[in-house]
Amino acid sequence: MGEPFYITTAISYPNGKPHIGHAYEAIAADAIARFQRQAGRDVRFQTGTDEHGLKMVQTARDRGMPVADLASEMSSHFRRMCDTLNISYDRFIRTTDADHYRASQAIWQAMEASGDLYLDRYEGWYSVRDEAFYDEKELVVGEGGEKLSPQGTPVTWTAEETWFFRLSKYQQPLLDLYSANPDFIRPEARRNEIMRFVEGGLSDLSVSRTSFDWGVPVPGSPGHVMYVWVDALTNYLTGAGYPEADMHHWPADLHLIGKDIVRFHTVYWPAFLLSAQLPLPQSVFGHGFVLHRGEKMSKSVGNVVDPADLASAFGVDALRYFLLREVSFGQDGSYSAEAIVTRVNAELANAFGNLAQRTLSFIAKNLGTLPDTGRAEDADGVLIEEVVVAVAGLNQTFSDLMLSQGIEAWMRGVFACNQYIDAQAPWTLRKTDPDRMNAVLRTLVRAIRILAIAILPVVPAGAGAILDQLGVPEDERDHAAIDDDGWYARRVASGAPLPPPTPAFPRLELPAETA
Template sequence: MSDPFYITTAIAYPNGKPHIGHAYEAIATDAIARFQRLMGRDVRFITGTDEHGLKMVQTARAAGRDTLEFADEMSSYFKEMCDKLNISYTAFVRTSEDRHHQASQALWKAMEASGDLYLDRYEGWYSVRDEAFYDESELHIGEGGIKLSPQDTPVEWTVEETWFFRLSRYQDALLKLFEENPEFIQPDSRRNEVMRFVEGGLRDLSVSRTSFDWGVKVPGSPDHVMYVWVDALTTYMTGVGYPDDRSEFARFWPADVHIIGKDIVRFHAVYWPAFLMSAGLPLPKRIFGHGFLLSRGEKMSKSLGNVVDPMELAHLFGVDALRYFFLREVSFGQDGSYSAEAIVTRVNADLANSFGNLAQRTLSLIFKNCDGYLPEIHGHHREDEELFRTIGNSVSNEIPNHFQNLAMSQGLESWIQAVFACNAYIDAQAPWALKKADPKRMETILATLFISIAQLAVAALPVIPESAKKLLDQMGIPKAVRNFEMIGTHWYSGLAESNYRLEQPQGLFPRLELPLDEGSGT
């Protein structure tokens, strides 16, 4: 059986509809998952929604809705988004599911068994929005004399009985973990922040609430529900069968990487490993905190009116175009900027003009000059070998290495350079001029290009799955060859000898137009 690979997105809080950040995270995670499949790994890819907590109750109530019914609807938007964006998750986990409650309770019991949970009374300033208590010293006064949390959310004085987790006990173990596994938190700037936070000392964490009941019941304390982060994080285990499906869980846990936003690094890099250590479970291998997408360099906010619906972008420009843009243009781990012009420019230049047009002109030449049959190779020239070397180095070496390191933009940089090399090659060789003068040479050139394009299409599958598949289908590339290992082998003659015949080639990436209402911005 092939090597397992387990990856997750963060589990989204469906308090509102999915925004572009959710789409970005899902797309990036999906590209990695697809890449690993093409590398022959047996992939589990979990995403889902984190539906508990007082905030959901209140939002539902404000809308005059039943909480679960409201959660059903909101969660469905996230699932729809994933399906629309071609996200190849293996399970979409909702924290309101029964199996998830069981998983969370199992984790809780394991932590309790380690003596890390104790009941105490908590009095303090509580922010519903943040689902967190704050010390008086952390508060500041906002407009109208209202006390606000450090996140500028309103707080109220709350007294409740609560379970605590002995987080303080894990300070040294966590620091040791970070020091011995520099890859555990990435990028490095996030790692530094977390380390400094932990070095500053850890307080025990309040991990249950009694002020509402929309959550996972604490075993043996029916008045308590778990702190949302406890059960949200547990989703990563629910998704691979914890606690019942022991073989699935044993096979896929711990996760190879949790892809999350930079704003929730602490929960994943501090609380989560501490919970797991307490429960005696293996820790995820890597936490990757990606950056935020900024609209024309500015943070998205409702007040600025620059909130963009990712579904609208996908509809406007196409799913693959959007996926390509995000992964090519944004250096993974850093913040990125997007705008309609940037998307149109990038997608037209790379996908329509360079790659799409390359495929179109090559396949058209074969269609017209070879009657659609794949041309024979009559011995390669040095220029052909050079092109193969360039493509091979990119497709078999640089791209997989970069993707392996979650450096998608750099992998795509290598990819587009290889595409450029093909365009330079076709212009230099000018096969269209050889139809009568030297038809054999023309055939060899077209075959060389056909092979190169197939390799580039396979390498692009993780990023633009739909269009790359269409292209490979047009080209008649067998399914068995559509992975990083096989596409580098000698499959061409077999395909040519099978008398595969091309249809009239269809354009893959239509040139995009800048929508009228988008072009006039700053």
Template structure:
């Protein structure tokens, strides 16, 4: 039986259309899902939209529509974007779905049964934009002297009857979780922040509201709706059928990874495990808080006029070019910066000029010099063996280890190193010259490159699934060979014997151009 792997993104707040940060996180999760499927694991990958809360209610009111109409419209934009970006999710969840209300209420009852919920009066600072409560000690002064949240968002003093969760009772259990499972929260900088926060003491958490009704009803207190984060976090078990503890819950829970932005680490690494402990459920195995994606070094905002539509980037530069750039250009977990020039430079230098050109040169020579028949290999020189060893090490060892550690840039650095090695090999061996002097050696060189290109295409499939599928199809590589362990070299002779014929190759990555006045690629 295949080893299960359950991976989630944060569910995205649809009070506006999706931005580049939503694309970045979901692409990264998709790469992981595809990698683990390629390793033979039984993967369940969930994403979706978080549709309740005061922010949604206020946005809908401003637009003169119902919150449900706003949720339906905006959730569709997220699904359309993810389909465009080739996201292979298994479940797109919406918190407005009836089963999610059932699941959230079941979790509430479990926490209540454990004695962790009580009714009281809430007075404190609340940020509508963050959907978060803040202690006065956490607030910062704005330019006009107004109080702001640590994220720089406006806060308002709120007074209302509320149900509270006994978060204070979970300070020591949470610290024990971090201490005994150092990999629970990554990267280490996020872990250190959360440990410091919890060590500073935890106050009980207000977990219901009465000032609006757009949310999941509190069982037995219909005038209350759940605090949006109780409802939102529950999505991870709703998607597995909770409160039914059989089936997918038994198979996939606890989650192997919650992949989230660094701004919501507290909710996932403090509140969520506390809720789960209260409900007598296992906590997730790992939470990873990635960095922000900046536009030319600046955080995107409507006021700066620098908000980018990721769908337009995909249409303009290509889905796989965009996916490659976002995971290649900066270390995952840290903040990164992008620009059209950076996307064009990276795509042209590495995808068009390096790998694309390698594949085009090799396959074109097979098509032209061998009439499309795969060339036979007759013995190997030390140079051939060295190239095979380099590519094999990258494909079967270095890249899988880096993918598993969410070190995407490191995986692609290793991949590009193997591509450079192949280009150095073809330049040194010069099969176009060998055609006139040693046709048998030319065939061996082209056959060696054919095998290496197939291996490299398989290894980078999680990042660029569309273009690599196109290349592997053209090369006659059977689906069962498209994983690092299967794509050795044993398939090459049987493919020759099958009579496979290579069609005239098409360019894989056309060179990209910038718009006039946008800056010139280096």
């Protein structure tokens, strides 16, 4: 097994169905996980649902059903979204899982053993929607004069007995962590925001509730359940096997989350882990929002779209490609039906899909099998070098979590292939110089294989279909296989026919009713 790589998404709060933001995060994490598997890493990829808290209790009450039934019903929507979008998770965790209860209570007891938990009375502002407590200084004033959280959500004054975590004790250790590990919080804008927040002073954090019982019971404290963020954040440990001593995949290499919950993951979470004397994750990356035609999605505006509907309208690979190509990772991005069709047709369908289709169709029609020999020229080696350089660019930028730039680098290899095939014109060589035609086709097949392997993490179904048509074995689709052409010699020696290919990336049409 290779070196461990543990990647997680935030676990989704299932008081409503999935939206495009959930899909974007899952797709991005999946592309990173697939890329790391290709690099030979022993990947563990976890996603799931965060099912406790007051919002779930209130939603279940409004629907007249037991909260456990609501949790199961809504969690299934998120699992279905992941399966629809071809998300290669290793575990879909639910915070109602029995092993998660054990892990949450174990970290609680570890923090208690460090002297960082004490019982007191909480009075302050609480946002049910955010499941978060806020200081008076953090609140903003709404248009009607009402107090709102920094996220613009309603807050209520809450007073109850709770357990507190000594977050103030960890102010300097956290600042030291950020200073010593600049990549702990990414991108840099998020890091700067968190450093300013922590430098402003940390108050102790209320970490239990007595006003409802839907949560993980606090050990040895009847009537108290854990504040949802203690429970929710611990899911990452649960997935690594905590509290067992041998946690092969811990610490996590990457927590991939939305920018609106960076504080919980980069202030509360490392403080909990420091208190429990557990290793800290390597990096937390706060991605941006995906907007609809530049506007934040809202049920009241009526622009919320089910990602399953988008996948059905445009195809899973097309949706995956668009989101990762269009949105600069870490920044906000926007989508529309027109933008999806334009981007996917120009690059995925016309540039790469058509390159593969016309090359393989030409071979199937005129040769029947992959060409064996042919008269090579300098242009052949130049093309392969250009493709290898383009793929190296993708690998480097994907390693740095620059996903859009990685696909852009890959496209340079695709464009080089299209320039090559137009310049070499194998359809003309078929009549004038068949020996040279064979070399051109062989060069194109080699280039297409390399490009298909490289883009597999982004469009696994379509790129996989091209590799299937070429006869590239599944165990020869990683980074190490790119420089090895042994598959080609084996395929030629087998004499296996090359059947007419099926288009892997068909052109899209704009739906009659655009999303």
